[in-house]
Amino acid sequence: MISQQSWSDAQRLWDFQQMGHEVRPCSVAIGLGSHDLGVADTTADLFHRGMAPLIVFTGATSRTTQERMPRGEAEHYRERAIELGVPAAAILVEPRARNTGENIRFSRALLAERQVPVSSVLLVSKPYEERRAYATARKLWPTVEWVSTSTPMGFRDYVDSIGDPRLVVDMLVGAQQRLMIYPRQGFMIEQETPRDVEAAYERLRDAGFTSRLVPETTHRA
Incomplete structure (x- = not known):
């Protein structure tokens, strides 16, 4: 109780976690893996609204997700987004990250490997981790503009x-x-x-x- x-x-x-950023078109959207498929839903919605031409879903599994997302958080997010009409070609999967720092570092490396030019990022997280995600991203990838957002709820x-x-x-x-x-x-x-x-x-x-x-x-x- x-x-x-x-x-x-x-x-x-x-x-306090709510950043209040105004969503705007960015180079890419990064959906941070977690137990909450709502992150995938919100990222897919942003794609359909023209806010990002490409999505990166990032995340392995954790103690919270190993049973409900056995194929990995990023892969389950990808499947959900495709169900919601996002073309598979518009989604990159980063399957190794196990914390927020790795989410950012590994996504950055993946985008560099694919030679995707990035000047701004829509950072999609759970609503109660907007500020935490933003603070981490700003530290680890300070050369791009970050817009932190989540499911409006x-x-x-x-x-x-x-x-x-x-x-x-x-x-x-x-x-x-x-x-x-x-x-x-x-x-x-x-x-x-x-x-x-x-x-x-x-x-x-x-x-x-x-x-x-x-x-x-x-x-x-």
Whole structure:
């Protein structure tokens, strides 16, 4: 059972993750692999709206996805996008990345290998990881313009769509922790955290929403 205070705190973290970027046409869209097929749906929609002529789906599997996406996150995303009418020729698959840093590095290498000119990227993530994804991408590939976006959905509606409230709150807490500790480890650009957001994070952490936390000496983004 999640308390009202914890729901309120999770909403604050959710709101902070939203970047509010205006979507515009970019050289390519990169869909970050995860348990959420909504990322593939949103990336496909952006393609159909003419926002990117090419899609890269990136992601291997994780403890969260190994059962539901046995062929790998990127491959399941590709299959979903094709079901939604995206031509297979417009999709590249990067199947090895296991964290956000690798998503960016490996996608960049794949695009360079295919000699795709890139000046701007639509970065599509889960709604509660927009800011985390953006901060990582800006650090690792600073020479392009980044537009961070996700499925337009409110917090409670998103929780209902996933069907696992604790997983979503745990993920929010993990994303916020990374925003605070990874800049000093060199994995992200600095993002100022308002005091009320930090306090919400601390209360959720102390309430036991800790399954997605990482040791502060970790070397993963």
